Amino acid sequence: MANINNKGKAENTYDAIVIGSGMSGGWAAKELSENGLKTLVLERGREVEHLKDYPTTNLQPYEFPHRGKMSYEDAQQNPIVNRCYAYKEDAQHFFVKDEEHPYVQDAPFDWIRGYQTGGRSLLWARQVQRWSDYDFEGPARDGFAVDWPIRYKDVAPWYSHVEKFIGVSGHKDGLESVPDGEFLPPLELTAMEAYFKQAMAEHYPDRPVIIGRCAHITGNFEYYAKQGRGGCQNRRLCQRGCPFGGYFSSNSSTLPWAMKTGNLTLRHHAVVHSIIYDDQKEKATGVRVIDAKTNTPTDYFAKIIFVNAGSINTNLVLLNSTSDRFPNGLGNDSGLLGKYMAFHNYRARISGDYDGLKEFRTSGRRPTAGYIPRFRNLQKQETDFLRGYAAGLSGSRQIITDYNGIGEELKSNLLNPKYGPWRIGSHMMGETIPKEISTVKLDSKLKDQWDIPQLRIDIQYDDNDEKMTQDYLEQMHEMFEAAGVRNIQTDDDRRAPGLDIHEMGGVRMGKDPKTSLLNKWNQMHEVPNVFVTDGACMTSTSTQNPSLTYMTLAARAANYAVDELKKQNI
Numbered sequence: 001m002a003n004i005n006n007k008g009k010a011e012n013t014y015d016a017i018v019i020g021s022g023m024s025g026g027w028a029a030k031e032l033s034e035n036g037l038k039t040l041v042l043e044r045g046r047e048v049e050h051l052k053d054y055p056t057t058n059l060q061p062y063e064f065p066h067r068g069k070m071s072y073e074d075a076q077q078n079p080i081v082n083r084c085y086a087y088k089e090d091a092q093h094f095f096v097k098d099e100e101h102p103y104v105q106d107a108p109f110d111w112i113r114g115y116q117t118g119g120r121s122l123l124w125a126r127q128v129q130r131w132s133d134y135d136f137e138g139p140a141r142d143g144f145a146v147d148w149p150i151r152y153k154d155v156a157p158w159y160s161h162v163e164k165f166i167g168v169s170g171h172k173d174g175l176e177s178v179p180d181g182e183f184l185p186p187l188e189l190t191a192m193e194a195y196f197k198q199a200m201a202e203h204y205p206d207r208p209v210i211i212g213r214c215a216h217i218t219g220n221f222e223y224y225a226k227q228g229r230g231g232c233q234n235r236r237l238c239q240r241g242c243p244f245g246g247y248f249s250s251n252s253s254t255l256p257w258a259m260k261t262g263n264l265t266l267r268h269h270a271v272v273h274s275i276i277y278d279d280q281k282e283k284a285t286g287v288r289v290i291d292a293k294t295n296t297p298t299d300y301f302a303k304i305i306f307v308n309a310g311s312i313n314t315n316l317v318l319l320n321s322t323s324d325r326f327p328n329g330l331g332n333d334s335g336l337l338g339k340y341m342a343f344h345n346y347r348a349r350i351s352g353d354y355d356g357l358k359e360f361r362t363s364g365r366r367p368t369a370g371y372i373p374r375f376r377n378l379q380k381q382e383t384d385f386l387r388g389y390a391a392g393l394s395g396s397r398q399i400i401t402d403y404n405g406i407g408e409e410l411k412s413n414l415l416n417p418k419y420g421p422w423r424i425g426s427h428m429m430g431e432t433i434p435k436e437i438s439t440v441k442l443d444s445k446l447k448d449q450w451d452i453p454q455l456r457i458d459i460q461y462d463d464n465d466e467k468m469t470q471d472y473l474e475q476m477h478e479m480f481e482a483a484g485v486r487n488i489q490t491d492d493d494r495r496a497p498g499l500d501i502h503e504m505g506g507v508r509m510g511k512d513p514k515t516s517l518l519n520k521w522n523q524m525h526e527v528p529n530v531f532v533t534d535g536a537c538m539t540s541t542s543t544q545n546p547s548l549t550y551m552t553l554a555a556r557a558a559n560y561a562v563d564e565l566k567k568q569n570i
Contacts, residue, residue, distance in 0.1 A: 022119025026250030045115030054241030192395025
């Protein structure tokens with residue numbers, strides 16, 4: 001690449017570089033900066049400053065041109081991102097439009113992205129269940145993928161480290177499948193959810209119902225005030241950016257905390273082209289960046305590099321980081337880079353009515369709901385598919401407004417709505433199996449606007465997913481019937497992979513360099529001063545929402561990297 005603008009190598013040299021400012025990148029930046037390392041964070045998107053840059057956060061529905069919905073024209077221009085539940089008028093500015101970063105779909109895949117400070121941490125659903133050894137031991141026990149190089153005991157202290165800082169509302173349930181954490185006061189189940197919990201305890205005692213753990217501040221307010229954050233107000237407008245800092249995002253928490261150390265530099269509009277590898281020094285020496293506005297290339301240099309660009313973009317960066325030593329992508333001696341991708345299966349849902357509990361109703365909002373941890377194939381293999389699924393659960397009472405009448409009659413009807421029956425619904429969160437044929441790779445001809453190869457994505461459902469989906473619908477139907485739910489309706493929307501926004505893999509952890517790219521510290525086997533701690537590192541997917549585990553692995557790896565740097569091992 002010609003005419004690289006280095007502005008003097010010394011000026012562009014840091015102790016550490018973090019690629020990506022989102023969920024895990026923010027944690028890497030915090031830990032590295034707190035440990036005294038001069039750290040550069042590269043964010044390909046624009047700057048979004050906490051409080052200042054949430055333009056819709058206090059708008060009323062009538063203040064949006066289309067009452068919050070996207071226009072027909074936008075739906076036609078951006079069919080992929082329009083399928084995301086949070087892509088509405090109030091948050092559209094935090095999403096990447098379809099044409100802004102094109103990719104090739106060898107099979108249908110909805111790649112949902114957010115390019116700005118904090119990435120998708122502004123947009124996530126904030127559910128944070130821990131993984132257990134049922135998850136970390138899964139591949140070894142069930143014979144898929146490769147064995148994780150870590151177990152729950154290795155990460156449990158780091159789960160606590162992260163939970164205390166971000167703020168997690170939850171209840172200590174004593175379940176091995178979703179271990180308890182460092183919890184703030186829990187939110188409550190609705191009367192319908194509590195009734196369903198009791199019904200399951202009677203009919204299916206191995207299928208517990210709990211309140212979902214969520215990254216929202218519900219207590220210990222003085223501690224979080226030190227971060228400049230306040231308590232959750234239960235507005236459920238989180239995708240707009242929270243002016244209270246009531247839920248965790250990189251913008252409101254880790255990045256400002258890191259900035260206070262004086263060790264953090266944050267550069268925006270910095271599209272990472274590749275990681276620079278020095279064949280003679282046998283290590284990575286820096287990162288090549290393209291300015292998103294001017295297309296000017298610049299090289300930055302550091303002793304250690306953390307890759308947290310988001311699972312698929314992390315694969316892209318590493319695949320594009322070629323050298324004489326690594327002609328097929330950085331650290332890719334095994335040839336596995338970009339392979340064994342996986343995701344979560346959110347296709348199926350079920351709903352119905354319940355006629356009882358008339359003395360109760362729902363009022364207000366919550367940022368979470370009920371949660372049914374995985375119960376299939378937990379203690380033993382009991383189905384004709386591998387692994388299992390968790391389920392979300394939500395029960396609420398319908399408000400029925402009568403719009404009939406004229407004058408006083410109409411006014412009275414509007415002011416005195418009636419409550420209908422309770423509605424209860426559930427959605428599936430299924431674990432998919434990483435497969436070698438599930439891949440991302442660089443296109444040989446197509447380039448994006450920064451002259452970087454476009455990515456080809458080939459990730460599909462398989463027979464295991466079909467069997468699991470059917471089992472969820474059958475089991476939940478039985479459970480709803482056992483609870484006396486009527487008018488039960490089931491649905492498999494057959495959405496494309498990716499819309500769960502939990503894409504994982506491609507740079508998986510493992511014990512053997514021949515079958516994995518990262519060791520137990522998220523460190524590349526072949527390039528020890530490069531760490532990958534976002535979803536790309538995941539060996540398998542579990543059923544739990546993955547962001548808490550990303551953050552935990554990032555914090556753990558960053559502190560290990562600092563120690564290794566002090567020992568001059570990297």
